[in-house]
Each structure stands twice: as structure tokens, then as C-alpha cells.
Amino acid sequence: MPKLAPGSPEWVRTVTASKVPAILGISRYQSQYALWHEMAGLVDPAPVGEQKQDLFDYGHAAELAAAEYWKYRTTGWRLSTGEVQFTVDDLGFPNAATIDRRASRGRARRIVEVKTARSLEEWGDDGSGEAPADYTAQVTWQMLVSGIHEADIVLWPTYGMPRIYPIEWDRELADEILDRVRTWVASLQAGTPPELDNSIATYECLRRLHPDIDRDAEVELDEDLAAAYLRAVADQKLIDAELRAAKIRVLDAMGRAQYATCRGHRIADRRNGRGDSISLYANTKTDFLEGVPA
Template sequence: MTGFIVPGSPEWLRLITPSKVPAILGVSRFKSQFTLWHEMAGSVAPAPVSERQQDDYDYGHAAEAAAAEYWKWKHAGWRLSRGEVQLRNPSLPFAHLATIDRRASRGRSRRVVEVKTARDLYEYGDDGSGEVPADYAAQVLTQQLISGWHDDADLVVWPQYGMPRIYKVPFNEAVAAAIVARCAAWVESLRAGTPPNLDDSITCYETVRALHPDIDDVEIEIDEGLAVDYLELDARRKEIEAAARGAKTKVLDAMGRARVAVVGDVKVADRRAGKHSIALYPATKNLSQIQEHAA
């Protein structure tokens, strides 16, 4: 295709893109279905990019160049595009666009190469299984779907701490067909003005706040059950936050100067240097393994 469409632009926002598919499927760790729907419908503006986020984006673009060189060392005989490649697939029944970090080619073969940055592999979403997180897998598979390049895609993770890693993402026809059906239904919901249900994510909460910025000096009757749930949960939240803070303090004290806390060979948490002090990051995904160990 000709004419590069800038990701994040108003034109880009109206299109189905691989980066939006995780939210459309409800598997995104970063954005809710409700939020994406209202952004695409134009009822709320996407959250402004903070200075820290822009710094992360700038680092990510710089890391792409290093990741590309690393990938080429690992794939002798292959060539990479110099920059991002944008593609459309005329067979898809909705307006869409794929922006792919790099196009790999060797002879007639083509392959998607996507780059992600993270503080470490755990922050990226690898809990030690070596598997690609569902949201990133959905994004890359959609890139394969739109591009028509069905060879295994390569997802290069460039961590700030540790060695880069290349994950393979195989193409799956059944999953691709499900993505097409879900995206078509999503576009129809936009036409019909039917948003997804609310959920308990932070982005959904922030979107509801943005949808109702004004305050009218009136009262409104709400469901009694909803009122009880809200007030009971808020009371429990304060108790749980205090208990969690106490447990966190004990873990930090037990760790001393250590970087990682473990039970057996299972990670519990790790200490990282924050902007002003040391921060503790829990390995919550490992809870079931630790519970089994303790049983």
C-alpha cells in the first residue's frame, strides 16, 4: 500500500489493527473492550501520551534497530525491511490496517518480525513457560492473517535487563477465522451503537469517568444490590490493602538485599530499583505453584 498511516492518528483509530485485536478479543492486559469501543466510536479521546510513555515509545523505536541486527545474526540468508511495513488484505470484510515492525524475506518466503521491549521477560509476560502471552500472540497472528505470510512469525523481546529472546508464533487457521468473525461483529456493534459490557479493569473505570465529566446537581436512585456491593467491597478493600501492605513489608524485610525471593525453585517476588527507592514486584502468576508446594 502507499501512504503511511501514523499509528495513533484519527484515521488509524477508526481501523481494525493487530494492536487492537487483543482488546477486541478481551485478552489485553492494557486496555478493556469497553475503552477501545468508545475510542473507536469517538465518544472518548484516547488517553494522552505521558512524558514517561513517550520515553518508552522512543526507547522502543531505538531498540527495534538493535533487535533487527540481533535477528539477522540468528537468521543467516534472510533480509529485513529497513523499517515498518503497512499492509491490507482485500479479502477481509472490514476496514483494517497492519503495521509490521519488520518484513523478513528470503527468496519467495516472507515472515513477520515483531519487536517488543520490556524491563525483563517477566514484565513482558513470560512466566517461565516460554510461551507468548495471549495478547501479543493475538496481535502477531493478526499480522500474519492480514499480510498473508503464514510462516512462523518471530517476536523479538528486547529487555532492559537480560538477553533478548526470539519467540516463535505459528499461524493457526481456526484462530484466524475466529478473529475475523469477532472483528466483523465488533465493527457491526460500532455501527449499531452497542458497546461491550462494563468490566473491572482500570481503563474501563477511567473511560466511564471520561464519558460523564460534568456534574448535575440532582440525585439518582440506583439498584440496592449494587449499592451494597459497592460499599461492602470498598470497606473490604481498605482492610485488604492494609493486610497486603503488612505482608509486603515482611517479604521485603525477609529478603534483605536479595533481588529475588523464592519458595523452592518458584519465584515469589523480586526487588527492582525504582525512581526514588526499591520496589517489590510480586510473581502473582506463581501462586498456585506455591500453594501446591505448601500443601
């Protein structure tokens, strides 16, 4: 079977490892609703902009460094020079698993998958040294399709040292994922999309789903939906005004300082923007609010 190219019509219809987290509803990047409509051929995949392409290019470059790091930390193994793609003929639906590198040592084989992130917090590591659920599901699918039941994820952070996360083969989890995927494929064949959600991916999918406008056409909204929409817009205007007022007061209090703190907690920092402008960034990771009454 020729290697599937990401973005090709065949790739869109195929259940790939990168799509499995969205199928399960645990992806941080894609929604079930958006992916379903793309795989059903009702909307084209979101176009890859310049910024997203830069991230892809950086990820491919990071693979080279991460592969070398993995070899230094895991002696005696050899790595493929590039990606390796697998498929299983008897699953009853188009499927594929593309792994970043295939490691080999004698008859032993191992999957080596590379992920990038700005930090461990962005990656999702809660300090336990365990890979996040979406990436674990992705690698489990790779193990299921490839038949290689040993795997490592190499995290290549922008800041800090790389880390290696071994992923153990879990037959029960793999069977559960396969059952969920079969249900997903059946929903595509039946034309039954997932329910709407509040994700950005779903919002952008709906914007692409009906690009044309029937001039002067009307749709009667349910009274609850109409009220909920207008109240949300009004509430957002109030929240935006309150946030702007708080930012003004914090900037005024900071003067020329880089950081704003309270009781030992870093609350915000000032950063240089374009030209002579200054931007204020809140420290959303702080636990300061846990000790403050609501």
C-alpha cells in the same frame, strides 16, 4: 493508501493489529469496553504521558537492536529499514496491519515483530518457549492482512538475552479472529457496547466518558450496587490497614538486611527510594504460599 498515523482519526476507526487482542478480550493493556468507546468516537484515546512516551521511544530504539540480532541469527535474509503497513480492500471495514520489519529472501517473505519486556515472566513465557496469546493473535492478524504467512517475534528483555519466537500460520485461528472482528464491527455499527468489566482501562474510560458534572443532579442506584460499592470501600480500608501492619512488622524484622526469606523462599526485599527513604517490595512470584495452609 497513505500510511495511517497512530492516534489519527482514521487510525482510531480502523481495526489494526494492536487492537485485535483487546477486541478478543485477551489484551493485558486495553479492555473491550474502553476500545469500543474509543473506536465509536465517544471518548478520545487515553493521552500519552511522558512515562508512556519514554516506553514508546525505548521500544523503537529496541527495534533497531532486535533487527540486527534477528539478522545474525537468521542468515541470508534482508530486512526493511522500517515499518511496513498493509491493508485488505475487500474485508468490508477499515483495517490495517503494521509490521516492525519485513524480511525477504528471494521470493520468500517473513514478518519480524519486536516486543520488549523487563523479563520473561512479565512477557508471559511460562517456560514452554511459546509467545503469549495476545501477541500471537496480533501477529496472526498481521499474517492475515499482509498475506505473509511466516513470522517471528523477537523479545528484547531489559534483563537477559533476547529470544526469537516463531509464529506458525494457523488458518483456523485466523478465520476465528476475523469472525470475531466482524462481530465487533457490527456492534460498533449497531451502537451496542461490550459489558462492563473490572479493568483499569474500563475505569479510566468511564472517567473520560462523562467529564462534565450536572450540578445537583441525582441518579438512583440499585440497592445491590449501592451496598456492593460501600462494602468494597470499607473492605479496602481494612485490607490497606492489614497490609500496612504486615509491612511494618517485616521491615522491623529485616533491620538493615536487603532480603527477607522463609524456608528458602525469598519473601521481600528492601530498595532505596527517594532521598533516604526505603521501600519494601513483596516477591509476588514465589510459590511459598502453596505450602502454607490458608
